[in-house]
Amino acid sequence: MWRNRDVISARDFTRSDIEELFETAKYMEKYAKGRLDVMRGKIMAVAFFEPSTRTRLSFEVAMKRLGGDVVGFWGAEGTSVEKGETLADTIRMLDAYSDVIVIRHRYEGAAKLAAEVAESPVVNGGDGAFNHPTQAMLDVYTIWREFGYVDGLNIGLLGDLRHARTVNSLLEILTNFNVKVYLISPEYLRPRAETIDYVQSKGLKLSFYTNVEEVIGELDVMYVVRIQKERFIDPLEYEKVKGSYRVTPDMLRKAKKTLVILHPLPRVDEIDPRVDATSHAKYFRQAALGVPLRMALIYLILS
Amino acid sequence: MWRNRDVISARDFTRSDIEELFETAKYMEKYAKGRLDVMRGKIMAVAFFEPSTRTRLSFEVAMKRLGGDVVGFWGAEGTSVEKGETLADTIRMLDAYSDVIVIRHRYEGAAKLAAEVAESPVVNGGDGAFNHPTQAMLDVYTIWREFGYVDGLNIGLLGDLRHARTVNSLLEILTNFNVKVYLISPEYLRPRAETIDYVQSKGLKLSFYTNVEEVIGELDVMYVVRIQKERFIDPLEYEKVKGSYRVTPDMLRKAKKTLVILHPLPRVDEIDPRVDATSHAKYFRQAALGVPLRMALIYLILS
């Protein structure tokens, strides 16, 4: 049941919740370039204390495609926060003005605090280093739309798996499915222990690799996140492995024909642009599905 | 009569204007979380040369709840002003594009200049150091909604009464009512002489205090504004009086049970968060009423 619910952590949602979301999102795809007038008279507040064009715009478009409207701010500059207002007071104001609040914040727990303060539903548009639940829902939704199912798939995660906020949420959502997860990264850029312990306790099958070449042939999905040179302790180590974390047509020669490559975007150089033209590249479809997925989310929460 | 009128200074409005506004705002409260489709096809331009999240968003939400739409900018950065355009030319452009202009500016007289240039009504969303008329209307509206009347009340203003733009407008609006006003501040942070002379000439009863403890028991309303350490000439003076300008549960033990505490927000530390849970705390209701009050204002001006 989604009605009036806060969306703070991917851990809060069951398989049944997610399936309801996916079925609704599939229905919404018909209206993602049109209009379904079910949120008329409702206002979404976007409180993006940290920049994010893609997440903000897909939420705004989703609300507008549903006939609702949007107010808000992005970047803390020029807001009452700059004058020293607490997050709680800012949220109380937005709560009084709007029907649903989407918050993005660099501090862990900001969305949870907002949800405690607000009477209206609060949606976490990314906070701290570990939570971006709607992105993770979108990631798995894209897989579900590509294959028609999620169970049984081999899903590789490639890159800096420790500092990418989406990876933690994605692993949490995947605990609802019977999948094998391949974590491909330098050892010290693996997900933090707390995440690994949690998802394994939920039965998620994890295996660890440092080189994508070892396993690329087994993967149905390869989810790529950025890996920054600065994260490497030893520059020589970086030089040694960097090729292994940059997706190129050459790397893909060993892949299954049906391999689906995803990326939360924006990408910088971790996927060679020549990959875009291959049948593997599904990250632009993934971005586009952000609108119907978020239309479904808003609809389920507010209607 | 409000139709097609500019809202520049609190001095321009009679008791009858204000009562019409309040009755309309009360009617609008029913729609402040819904939609009343009377501004369809109308566009508000928000020209916020200076930041203000609360004022801007409450105007935007008010317009959208009435079925209208909003365009504009906030922060002068990236606007034609940065290229050296005069305020008059910027306003002429907005006037051509929109049906009503809400302006916020750090210079005294900016709203008046805008109103002279524009054919459409101009609303002052705060300019210079002394004018924020719609905030003052909201302040008195909240009092009216709390008590059902304004006449006969004892209203305390606490904090830096010289530099708070809202205080001047509030005193001006209060000249329309038969109230006793207690100005509680260090001597050199009292309202400027020009304001005091004006409101006294209009018959407003003022008395001056430096310590809230002397009078808190007499107050029906306590309107709190920020007092900044930097404003004190003598740091020792600040240490001596600071407790007297920070509202705490302890300070409130001598207050009437029905005391209403207001604050234009954002607050920093001038009201202890523990006060929020008391029945005195009405500043969040005050903020929330900003939407119906501004819906009423827009409706009266534009319809």
Added chain:
Amino acid sequence: MWRNRDVISARDFTRSDIEELFETAKYMEKYAKGRLDVMRGKIMAVAFFEPSTRTRLSFEVAMKRLGGDVVGFWGAEGTSVEKGETLADTIRMLDAYSDVIVIRHRYEGAAKLAAEVAESPVVNGGDGAFNHPTQAMLDVYTIWREFGYVDGLNIGLLGDLRHARTVNSLLEILTNFNVKVYLISPEYLRPRAETIDYVQSKGLKLSFYTNVEEVIGELDVMYVVRIQKERFIDPLEYEKVKGSYRVTPDMLRKAKKTLVILHPLPRVDEIDPRVDATSHAKYFRQAALGVPLRMALIYLILS
């Protein structure tokens, strides 16, 4: 035919295109302060990597007057571009979310690249140093509305004709009409050779002047653009000619009574404010016509 077309360069449009646009814009003038509900359910994305209040707001207002909605960003700060995303990837996202993209960018060719990437129509809201086609359409539309025709007019362009992005596009649009163009500027601030060669090859009659006094009596239209002191190689040269590039009531004594003065705005000091009150001053009408002109453009492309 405008349907589904990108608007990248003024060179791409025929006289017949422009006449269709003008007739449609004239029809739209009736709705420029009202609402014509033909874009309901359509979303415009504004991607203003470079600031421009007037162009952005007139596009936004045009879309909203037509019943559509707008999302987007202005200033690259806080966008995914800042995180290193390519323009192509940003455009792909906007293309997935919206029905039409208006782009403003400081690099030449940005709009063309966007149009190649996007399936939705892309409108150039100004890119690089030479292209601002919708401004040029607006400029000629204003002339057409003032005189009822364009052919046969003597049109002067005054100021820094090399660095003003609008001048190049204006000359290109004017090749569709039988007009005489007087280019009035210091020699080294004439339009670049490529532009001159192109428009002359299309039959546009150009003549060159350094002093407006020589020709002002012949002009039907004087289009003024800013000339910055910094552009002069020799400060003495600036002192010598500056009076010649600043429009004053005095300068206008030799002008035809029917002379129309235009300016793309914002202006700084190149037109004396005393000129505003004369019957020559049409630059504010020109700015106002930006809404119906862009309503027509959006309508022709998207309906």
